[in-house]
Amino acid sequence: MTDTRSGITPLRITKLETLVPHDIMPGLLMLRIHTDAHAVDGSPIIGHGETYYIPTAVAAVIHDFMAPRLLDADAGAIESHWRFLYERLIAFGGTGAELRALSAIDVALWDIAGQVAQQPIWRLLGGPVRESIPVYNSCGGPFYGRTNRKIPTASGWPGHGDPGQPGPLEDNWASMNTPADLAEELISLGYRGMKLWSFDAVYRRRGGQYLSPQDIDEGLAPFRAIRDRVGDKIELMLDGHGFFSLAAARRIEEAMREVKPLWLEDILRPDSIQAMTAFRQHSQTPISVSEMLVTIDQYRQVLEAQAADFIMIDPTWVGGITGTKRIAELAQVYNVPTLMHDCTGPFTLLSGMNIAAANSGVAMQETVRAHLATLYPLLIDRQLSVHNGTLALPAQPGLGAKWLPHLFETNHPGYRRT
Numbered sequence: 001m002t003d004t005r006s007g008i009t010p011l012r013i014t015k016l017e018t019l020v021p022h023d024i025m026p027g028l029l030m031l032r033i034h035t036d037a038h039a040v041d042g043s044p045i046i047g048h049g050e051t052y053y054i055p056t057a058v059a060a061v062i063h064d065f066m067a068p069r070l071l072d073a074d075a076g077a078i079e080s081h082w083r084f085l086y087e088r089l090i091a092f093g094g095t096g097a098e099l100r101a102l103s104a105i106d107v108a109l110w111d112i113a114g115q116v117a118q119q120p121i122w123r124l125l126g127g128p129v130r131e132s133i134p135v136y137n138s139c140g141g142p143f144y145g146r147t148n149r150k151i152p153t154a155s156g157w158p159g160h161g162d163p164g165q166p167g168p169l170e171d172n173w174a175s176m177n178t179p180a181d182l183a184e185e186l187i188s189l190g191y192r193g194m195k196l197w198s199f200d201a202v203y204r205r206r207g208g209q210y211l212s213p214q215d216i217d218e219g220l221a222p223f224r225a226i227r228d229r230v231g232d233k234i235e236l237m238l239d240g241h242g243f244f245s246l247a248a249a250r251r252i253e254e255a256m257r258e259v260k261p262l263w264l265e266d267i268l269r270p271d272s273i274q275a276m277t278a279f280r281q282h283s284q285t286p287i288s289v290s291e292m293l294v295t296i297d298q299y300r301q302v303l304e305a306q307a308a309d310f311i312m313i314d315p316t317w318v319g320g321i322t323g324t325k326r327i328a329e330l331a332q333v334y335n336v337p338t339l340m341h342d343c344t345g346p347f348t349l350l351s352g353m354n355i356a357a358a359n360s361g362v363a364m365q366e367t368v369r370a371h372l373a374t375l376y377p378l379l380i381d382r383q384l385s386v387h388n389g390t391l392a393l394p395a396q397p398g399l400g401a402k403w404l405p406h407l408f409e410t411n412h413p414g415y416r417r418t
Contacts, residue, residue: 010074011035011045011116016067018059019407020414024378025146027155028345029055029100030403031062033108035075037116039397045115047075048403049108051100051316052344053155059416061101067418070105076116078109082322095294099319106320107351107399114398120354121399125325127358132390133365136193136235137186138343139175140368141165145343146375152413158292159200159241161343169370172197179222180229190388193235193262193364198222199252203243208269211248216255223259232260240267242292246275253283263288263310273298276307288312291341295319299327303334310363314341315351324351328359337363346376349384350399357393365391379404 015034020026033047051058066085073081082102089098114121122128141164147153164173174182175196186194199211199219206215223236238261244252249267256264265288268279280287286309289302294317302308311331315324328338338361340352349367356362372384382401384391394400409415 010076011037011112013070013073013075015417016062016070017408017415017417018055018062019412019416020055020059020152021379021407022152022414023147025345025375026153027052027055027145028379029058029104030379030407031104031108032403032408033070033075033105033112035112039115040118045112046402047108047110047112047115048347048399048401049104049106049111049316049320050345050347051104052348053100053158054097055155056414057097058101058104061097062105063416063418065098066101066105071418075109075112078106078113078322081109082106082319086319090295099294100317103316103318103320103323106322107316107347110321110351110354111398118397120357120394120397121321122354122357122393125321125354125358127354128393129358129360130356130393132392133353133356134192134363134390135365135367135386136195136237137171137191138195138239138366138368139171139182139197140343140370141170141172142370142374144172144368144370159197159243160204161197163201169373171368171370175222176201180225183226183230183234187230187234189369189386190390191234191369191386192389193237194226195237195239195265195366196222197239197241199238199240200243203241208244208248211244211251216251219252220255220259223256223261227259235262236260237262237265237288238267239265242266242269242290244268246279249279250282253279253285257284261285265310265312266290266292273301273305273307276302277305280307280309286310288339291317293318296323296326296330300330303331303336308336310339311336312339312341313352314344314348315355316344316348321351321355324355325359328355328361332359332361337361339363340365342366343368343371346380346384346401347399349376350394350401353391353394354399367391379407 289308
């Protein structure tokens with residue numbers, strides 16, 4: 001069918017496939033959007049997307065709620081689909097599974113657009129603005145968010161990751177037990193920063209309302225060891241996973257001034273803009289807010305309240321590439337740099353990379369080197385590697401990678417299609 005207004009024959013969406021790979025990463029929702037078109041080499045044009053947390057609920061939203069809008073529709077009408085679905089999910093408070101579903105769909109539609117244009121997405125967004133993307137290492141291990149169980153299992157709780165064990169790439173364990181050695185290793189590999197979660201154990205033992213001087217010393221010890229060994233040769237960040245009250249967060253911030261972190265991230269629960277604003281006004285340390293926010297308006301409120309020194313965005317939670325682009329550009333208006341989050345999946349990372357390649361306000365992209373080396377190769381057809389503290393701009397059309405096709409087995413218990 002040809003669009004008589006433009007003379008362009010649109011690509012039609014023919015099938016939606018989702019998979020929850022509980023035997024690899026049980027929190028991940030994998031999406032493929034099929035079209036009736038083919039690339040110049042004859043291969044079918046399929047869009048790839050993802051999101052993370054409660055993936056079975058997200059799959060239900062896609063197949064039971066969003067599929068009637070998408071099937072047989074124009075795959076290139078990205079903004080139209082985004083607006084239609086967003087306006088309907090937001091009407092009943094659908095900022096959980098519904099917004100994550102929209103995120104996965106939007107990422108896949110942008111992937112299709114790039115394949116049709118035979119260009120990386122960042123070129124469609126106006127890039128490049130840089131030659132490579134600066135990254136830091138979040139100190140998770142090979143089984144942070146991952147499983148090796150063959151039966152369906154729950155994906156765990158946000159911020160409660162695998163503590164790790166001694167061994168290669170076990171950065172979570174090393175960050176608490178041999179932090180200075182880990183810092184030296186990362187510096188030798190060219191990493192520009194490392195993010196630790198050293199107060200998580202304190203929270204799980206005592207809760208987030210009151211921290212004693214001994215608790216503070218425990219959480220601060222890895223940072224002190226790193227500074228004593230390597231000085232300021234690497235940037236340090238603290239992720240609090242939203243565990244702490246305002247009183248406890250203030251005590252953490254006062255202690256962390258000693259080690260001069262680049263930022264403190266999610267020390268507070270993200271349920272009060274007023275508390276975030278009060279925290280930043282008190283703080284002498286830069287504050288990052290927050291991968292835990294999901295709507296564009298939440299970020300607008302943070303920026304207007306001057307509650308953040310950095311804005312952290314997860315592309316597959318905020319409405320995909322479309323939502324991320326809007327938030328990042330809004331942050332630039334306030335002269336606040338943006339950070340791209342990824343502890344969750346390869347297309348979250350690739351979405352952030354494509355945004356970073358086209359938005360000069362992005363300061364850094366998060367990576368988990370253990371995921372790059374051991375997990376993502378089980379899921380996608382491209383190896384993503386850090387060199388001299390940077391990632392190369394995606395070179396392939398679209399996002400820059402594809403799901404490994406054999407994962408979408410119709411007899412897999414986590415598979416659905418419409």
